[in-house]
């Protein structure tokens with residue numbers, strides 16, 4: 285059982301990432317569902333939260349009034365507006381956590397005032413299944429104890445690293461957006477299996493379990509992925525034929541370029 289957080293959580297914006305976080309925290313028992321508050325202009329989104337036991341509020345200000353750790357889970361271009369809207373209702377006890385890609389702490393400070401306890405986190409959706417890879421940095425008047433609260437929340441649903449803010453765009457390009465690359469890969473591997481004659485459901489499960497098991501080997505053994513790849517690759521065997529094809533198609537460069545493109549986009553979002 286993870287450590288529990290006694291603070292009330294608020295989600296401004298109850299979209300995909302907010303849901304993944306809220307469900308993850310509740311499922312892991314780090315917070316109780318009835319201490320989670322949310323708001324969203326879309327009723328269907330509030331209803332999703334209500335269905336898993338969270339309380340929905342009528343406005344962003346009401347979320348600020350009814351919670352102690354406030355997650356800003358709106359699109360990056362709305363962060364400044366939302367902060368200005370709730371600014372008067374933020375006390376020196378509130379911790380404001382933005383998960384928005386690209387929006388710097390300095391911009392948050394401009395909107396919320398420089399006396400606020402601000403945190404930036406770049407999470408990813410696997411928090412829903414207790415396997416997030418996230419990173420965070422502190423700003424404004426946030427102190428180490430605030431950082432510990434955020435860490436406790438995220439360690440309950442996976443892993444969180446503390447990084448310099450200048451690295452958060454790279455984190456966004458790698459792990460924030462990364463689940464999408466892996467889902468594309470799983471879909472493509474399954475397609476390959478289907479092309480080779482496997483039934484779709486078996487192909488998908490084999491593909492997903494192969495990614496899961498391989499990731500676990502990297503984390504559990506601490507070995508270089510290249511060394512683990514060599515363990516699979518028999519001389520003149522099947523694997524080297526497949527790996528050769530990946531190299532011929534530039535798969536490695538494609539992954540590197542995907543991370544760089546998303547990192548660049550995160551930097552662009554800070555200038556919108």
Ligand SMILES: NC(=O)C1=CN([C@@H]2O[C@H](COP(=O)(O)OP(=O)(O)OC[C@H]3O[C@@H](n4cnc5c(N)ncnc54)[C@H](O)[C@@H]3O)[C@@H](O)[C@H]2O)C=CC1
Nearest residue numbers: 296297298299300301324326357358359360383384385407
């Ligand atoms: N989806 C993901 O995997 C990740 C998303 N993020 C960040 O999370 C944030 C939300 O992204 P998603 O959940 O993907 O988007 P989303 O579109 O699913 O959620 C945003 C929600 O905000 C609501 N909203 C719009 N204006 C609002 C306002 N003024 N006040 C309150 N709520 C408002 C929308 O109705 C929507 O439900 C973004 O800033 C994104 O950069 C960060 C990491 C991963």
Ligand SMILES: O=C(O)[C@@H]1CCC=N1
Nearest residue numbers: 384385456460461462
């Ligand atoms: O696509 C996006 O902009 C968000 C940020 C990281 C993952 N999803």
